[in-house]
Amino acid sequence: MAVITLTSAFASPGVTTTSIGLAIAWPRPVLLVEADPTGASGVLAGFFRGAWSYQTGLVELALASSGVADALPTVVQRIGDTSVSFLAGTRSHTQATGLRGLWDSLITALAELESSGQDVIVDAGRLGVAGSPEPLIAGADLTLLLTRSSLASLAGTKSWAETAREPGIGWRQPGALLIGESKPYRTSEVSKVIGLPVVAALPDDPVAAAVYHDGAAPPARFETSAYARGMLAVVEAIQANIAHSRSQLVEDGLR
Template sequence: MAVITLFSAAGAPGVTTTALGLALAWQRPVYLVDADATGSPAVLAGYLQGQAAHDRGLVELAVANRVGNLNAAIATVAMEIPGSPVSFVPGIRSHQQAASLVNLWEPLTGVLRGMEQRGMDVVVDAGRIGVAHSAQPLVRSADLSLLVVRSDLPAVAGARSWAKAVREQLLSTGSEESLGLVVVGSGRPYSAREIRKVLGLPVVAEIAWAPEDALVLSTGAQPGKKYASGAFQRSLAAAVSSAQGVIATNRQRLSSVQRKADSNV
């Protein structure tokens, strides 16, 4: 079980669509947390087309945190996404509420990591981390943090400074191997290999460029006949497998380091 955080550095590379796609493809119980500080209710208004009545989310968690009830409250704010193993925690309703979350991010990281004891994985949509009051603590503390980037020059150039900054933050804590890239639309025009070289981060997954299929997740569009077996869904399934593999490898490495440290005491 693990916490995976997806975030962007610039533009709109498809963080929410990718996070939702990963959660739906996860194939075991998973919490999907909308931690985007811009206040865009993309899942409720997009994938669920505004048809799901739900009035609880991160704001209620912020209130619970102030009264010392955060751990118990996490289960009360989630809603089930029909036909899936996903429990969804909606984000803020407007950007004006973002400031109320500043004192929530750090304690929320511990609560989300504790979901492992309940048999749950967690996927966090952290949105763009360069905006005010963004969920950077969730990026720094995740088992795997994934910078989502498209393969065009403006996207790669915009991501470069943030890739360096986050990598340096994680280097200071010895957890730099928990940071990687998700490339959306590799080869349009730059390859994943070229992007990896420029940004200095490993490519954990590549999401196929399939705008019509992506609309199913971003706007609730009706899926086409080949949606379930198409390149978009195959790439999401491969991304899940790759993310889980990276986390398992990192945990084995950390466990080995800890055993060696203990043996030297």
């Protein structure tokens, strides 16, 4: 399928939570890359509640003498009996700036995983932070800018959306993912304000979201909840968006 990167411009709309949820719901083998430069793994400390200790991750990948593509399989971990693999991020924000030389090689290696039937979801954290993995944001097959629909969130998101779609230096395929539609603005209104297509919307449900960001026990009927169904709908929307983009490229090439 592709490399999908999630990021945000304002506050904490739930990039890590959504990244984990999408990975768990993904229908094919998928690699979850924790590239948030703020450190202190949200996956290990949150989803696994500190029960799963750091073993290897981006730092070891950057230091590997065999090259990124060859070393990548040696630094990922499988999440239980799922089809999700996990590449841990930095243990401290001070390590993030030392990874600048890794990102270009990593986006190339991640794109090559598609040939083996594996997709990639990247948690890139918040934009504008020192050590931000810019090549993973700009070079993904689809980069989703997460936002809520409050005026404050939209103001920050709009500014970064202008950069994302700037010809020549913007992102390869930018889009938005709305958290909490109609609180207060709808998808169409948000898209008009920020100038990006809203690929999908996810319900704002803190109790259900805590399953992913805090490792909380799933509430009753979690699997059939609006949040779980919304996560599956986001997966389908992402797949449809990428398929359409690739089809359009083929058509443009034939003209």
